[in-house]
Amino acid sequence: MRGDSRLSRMLHVLIHMDRHDGPVTSELIARMLNTNPVVVRRAMAGLREQGYVTSEKGHGGGWTLARPLEQITLRDVYDALGQPTVFALGVTQDDPACLVEQAVNDAVSEALREAEARLLRRLGEITVGALAQEFERRRAARAT
Template structure:
């Protein structure tokens, strides 16, 4: 089963935007993800509706961060990308008739709910500014760093 990487991808894009001195085009951003520009536009379009990013058309246009990174949490971004399922695992059947499978489902459902709640609570404690600061620390310590991180 394929993992849902939307949250990771959007956070990746947001950090590139936050550390860019200019607006970045969908094509440039797609290059960072090894994806295509239409995917970038779709995902950032969701963030634009919430005021996290802005976009301008034409020469010199592109995407830019338009929010206070200290006020937006990873949970906010998780919600913005549609609150994807945290786990790829699930029950074999949703409405089993077998009593054994009912017991298994109840135990797994409880464990999945607790784990998801814990993860979402953790995402609520991390701001985009903290993520950005972590990147800055890593960038400064990297032996092959250049003035601009471009991949």
């Protein structure tokens, strides 16, 4: 099963946008991500609705950052993407009357809720700006 990579892809896009001079078109982002511009516009729409990016139509238009990367957390981007499912794991509902299934589902569900809460809390502690700084550190290290 293929994982949902929208969060990492949009974080990637935001960092590139920060380093780009002027608006970035959906077509350019689509080429960068090897996808369709319609997919890009759909993903970017949630970021626009939350006030993280703006868009201008027409010649010279495109997407621009609406706030500094230091003011955007990974959790913010996750939320703007519609809070995609965090884990592929889940419970079964083959026989809801089965006491074994109930016990298993309760334990697995509780563990998943705890893990998701912890992950989302951590995503809220990391800014996209911190990722951009890490990129710069790695780029400088590679240059030496």
